Every structure is written in C-alpha cells, then in structure tokens.
Amino acid sequence: MKDACVIGREGDVYMGDSRLKDIERLQALARTGLMDGPGPGAHQRAARIAARLLDVPVSLVSFVDDARQYFSAHVGLEGDVARESGTALSHSLCQYVVKTHEPLIVTDARQDPRVCDNGAVRDMGVVAYLGVPIRSPDGHVLGSFCVIDRKPRDWHEDDVAHMVDMAAMIESDLRLRETLEERDIILQEMSHRVKNLFTIINSMLRMERSAHDTATALAESMGARLKALSDAHEMIVPVVNASRSTGVTTTLDALMRKLLAPHGAENETRISISGEPVPIGAKAAVYLTLALHELATNAAKYGGLSTDGGRLSISWLRTKDDTIEVSWEETGVDWDADATPRSGFGARLLSIAVEGQLAGEIKTQIDAGRFQRKLHIPLQRLQS
Known part of the structure; x- marks a missing residue:
C-alpha cells in the first residue's frame, strides 16, 4: 500500500503545486472574501442538495489557497474539522482538483495511489471522493x-454531471458577489470624487488665473478643462457594460493625456508624458482610470501639482516578461522620506484597481524631494 502511494506521487495530482501558488489565482480567491467566514446561503443549499441527491454522508464547498482549505459550506462533518470549517493541505483532496483543473474521481482512496497517503483518508475516513472545479469569473x-x-463507490456519469451543474450555481454566486462589490466600489469612488471636486477646481483656478488677462479668457480655459475632466469621469461609469465589452478601446498614452488634461497635461514644463504605444481594453480602461485619477487627484492636492514649482513625470515601458511598468514621479515638494505612503480609501482603491482587478503590483518610494509610484501590470490584463 505505501509503495503504491509513493509511486502515485509521479501522477498528475502531485505535479500542480505551482497552480496552488499562482499569484493571480490567490488574488482572485482573496477577492471573494470566502476564506475566513461562513459562506452565503447558496453554498449551503448546494451542499445540502448534493448530499441528498447523491446519497452521501459528506458534502463540501471547499476553497483552497496555498496553505489550507476552507469550507464555505459543509454537510456531515464533525469535531474540530467542522468547528474550524477547514483543514491544512495535508488533509485536502480538493487541492488536487485545483492542481489539475479537472474533476477528481476516486472509487476507493485507500487503494488509489494518487491520494492514499493523504491525511484525509487516514484521519477523516474519506474512502470515495468526487470533486469538480469551482472557477472564478x-x-x-x-x-x-x-x-x-x-x-467504496463507483461514481456514474450522472453523478459527475449533477456536481458540475451545482458547481455552476456556486460560480454564478461568485460572479454576482464580484459585480456587487464592483458596484459598491464605484459608488464610493463617485462619492469620493464629488468631495474632491472643489479641490480640483480650486487647483485649476490657481493655475489658470496667472496665465490670463481677462475673465473671458479665464472662463474659456476653465470650461475646456472642466470638459476634459467630465470626459475622464465618464470612462469609469459603465463598469457593468465594460465587463461585457471586448477588444481594444484606447491607448495608455491617450488615457493618460485625457486624465491629466484638467491639470495642464499640455504644459510640458509642468507635466511630461512618454512611453511606447500600449493598447488598452475596455475593462482595463475602467480600472486604470480609477487608479490614475486617484494619483492625479493626490498630486493636485498634496504633491507635484499642488505648487507652482512642482512637476509630474509619467513614463512607461514594456519589460521582457510582457509587463508594463508605469513610473509616476512627482517632484518640487518637500516630502518626509520616512512618511507613510498616502493611505485611506484612495490607497484601498489603488490596490483594488491595480492589484486586484489588473493583477498588478504597486511600489512606492519617498525621498526628500520626490514621490514615486511604480505600477507593474501584465500586458495581457491591460488588453482585456
């Protein structure tokens, strides 16, 4: 028996550890918020229906990160496993579904070289197992x-079909949860923008008043800037529609210039924008707009665009691993090199947009006369 288990380690279920640790997968899992609390009613109902329909003592809705599995719903568990709603990976057969991206069908785990030495077989009495993937949106x-x-149990094709259908119901719940979270984020952002509107207008007035001799000229220039600001705001409104859109809709350069137009993007002595052509898809444009507008607003309130002598430099390049590295650098303001990077809702929004939705990374560096953020975003996600 033990020899069979050792031999079984050469099988596919042991060859997918990299999938467990995949950063994008773990970020998608974290966005669900399902690893640390009771799951929604839909998951509980699915577990109860599966137990009755397939006449089994145990049914689980299991989510797996790189260290443990957590049950958002379970039927038939007892003891510590039930109280904790999960186990370490040493006692997880569900991890093999994640590793292979395929259903795992086990007639008798005690005799199956793929899983016979798993702790769930030894300590939890798992004999027959049927698991199908749960996928993120x-x-x-x-x-x-x-x-x-x-x-022991011989699972039939109908058993697998029933489980796949019910897993699709769970996936529908995940899509709904993500849509509601996105809508909530957008509502918060729109409220945040309204609060910032007067600050932005005041900043534009301060910049403009010294550049025009008449009220008419000032009004015309301010009107043009407000129109540019309105155009940029419109890009974040259709979040639901954007999730259904396909194809490239704009470029990174065009998006940057539209968002920075209200702050004087045409003034190259104050704002410089440079980089190679990078196509941006509809969904990516929405979240990138959220992030860039937040950076621009902060620059106008606190940073390089808040003083007459300040400067903003934006550049980007494509790295060898098909990642776009965006450098956002503000100078002309005395920052405390030991200061904590700007935080609060804006920092959370940046994280959700860049790290959560675009699978990117944000790095911040503060020197006495310089504030820099670097955004690393996979090109594939920008074109989605």
Whole structure:
C-alpha cells in the first residue's frame, strides 16, 4: 500500500503545486472574501442538495489557497474539522482538483495511489471522493465542490454531471458577489470624487488665473478643462457594460493625456508624458482610470501639482516578461522620506484597481524631494 502511494506521487495530482501558488489565482480567491467566514446561503443549499441527491454522508464547498482549505459550506462533518470549517493541505483532496483543473474521481482512496497517503483518508475516513472545479469569473480554479462516501463507490456519469451543474450555481454566486462589490466600489469612488471636486477646481483656478488677462479668457480655459475632466469621469461609469465589452478601446498614452488634461497635461514644463504605444481594453480602461485619477487627484492636492514649482513625470515601458511598468514621479515638494505612503480609501482603491482587478503590483518610494509610484501590470490584463 505505501509503495503504491509513493509511486502515485509521479501522477498528475502531485505535479500542480505551482497552480496552488499562482499569484493571480490567490488574488482572485482573496477577492471573494470566502476564506475566513461562513459562506452565503447558496453554498449551503448546494451542499445540502448534493448530499441528498447523491446519497452521501459528506458534502463540501471547499476553497483552497496555498496553505489550507476552507469550507464555505459543509454537510456531515464533525469535531474540530467542522468547528474550524477547514483543514491544512495535508488533509485536502480538493487541492488536487485545483492542481489539475479537472474533476477528481476516486472509487476507493485507500487503494488509489494518487491520494492514499493523504491525511484525509487516514484521519477523516474519506474512502470515495468526487470533486469538480469551482472557477472564478476570470477562470481561475479556486477550489472544489465535492461529495465524500465512507465506503467504496463507483461514481456514474450522472453523478459527475449533477456536481458540475451545482458547481455552476456556486460560480454564478461568485460572479454576482464580484459585480456587487464592483458596484459598491464605484459608488464610493463617485462619492469620493464629488468631495474632491472643489479641490480640483480650486487647483485649476490657481493655475489658470496667472496665465490670463481677462475673465473671458479665464472662463474659456476653465470650461475646456472642466470638459476634459467630465470626459475622464465618464470612462469609469459603465463598469457593468465594460465587463461585457471586448477588444481594444484606447491607448495608455491617450488615457493618460485625457486624465491629466484638467491639470495642464499640455504644459510640458509642468507635466511630461512618454512611453511606447500600449493598447488598452475596455475593462482595463475602467480600472486604470480609477487608479490614475486617484494619483492625479493626490498630486493636485498634496504633491507635484499642488505648487507652482512642482512637476509630474509619467513614463512607461514594456519589460521582457510582457509587463508594463508605469513610473509616476512627482517632484518640487518637500516630502518626509520616512512618511507613510498616502493611505485611506484612495490607497484601498489603488490596490483594488491595480492589484486586484489588473493583477498588478504597486511600489512606492519617498525621498526628500520626490514621490514615486511604480505600477507593474501584465500586458495581457491591460488588453482585456
């Protein structure tokens, strides 16, 4: 028996550790918020239905990160596993579904070289197992919807079909949760923008008043800047529609210049924008607009665009691993090199937009006379 288990380590279920640790998958899992609390009612109902329909003692909705599995719903568990709603990976068969991206069908785990030395077989009485993938809205396998029997069982095609159908119901719940979270983020952002509107207008007035001799000229220039600001704001409104859109809609250069136009992007002595052509897709444009507008607003309130002698430099390049590295650098203001990077809702928004939705990374560096953020975003995500 033990020799069979050792031999089984050469099988596919042991060859997918990189999938467990995939950063984009883990970020998609974290966005669900399902690893640390009771799951929604839809998950509980699915687990109960599966237990009755397939006549099994145990049914689980299991989500798997790189260290443990957590049950957002379970039927038939007892003891510490039930109280904790999860186990370490040492006692997880659901991890193999994540590793292979395929259903795992086990007639008798005690005799199956793929899983016979898993702790769930030894300590939890798992004998027969049937698990199917649960995928995120963007296609990552987050876990497994599974049923367990305490005795050997030959699973039929209809059993697998039933589980796949119910897993699709769980996936629909995940899509709905993500849509509602996106809508809430947008509502918060629109409220945040209204609060910042007077600050932005005051900044534009301060910049403009010294450049025009008449009220008419000032009004015309301010009107043009407000129109540019309105155009940029419109880009974040259709979040639901953007999620259904496909194809390239704009470029990174065009998006930058539209967003920076209200702050004087045409004034190259104050703002410089440079980089190679990078196409931007509809959905990416929405979240990139959120992030860049937040950076621009902060620059106008606190940073390089808040003083007459300040300067903003934006550049980007494509790296060898098909990542776009955007450098946002503000100078002309005395920052405390030991200061904490700007935080609060704006920092959370940046994280959600860049790290959560675009699978990117944000790095911040503060020197006495310089504030810099670097955004690293996969090109593939920018074109989605």
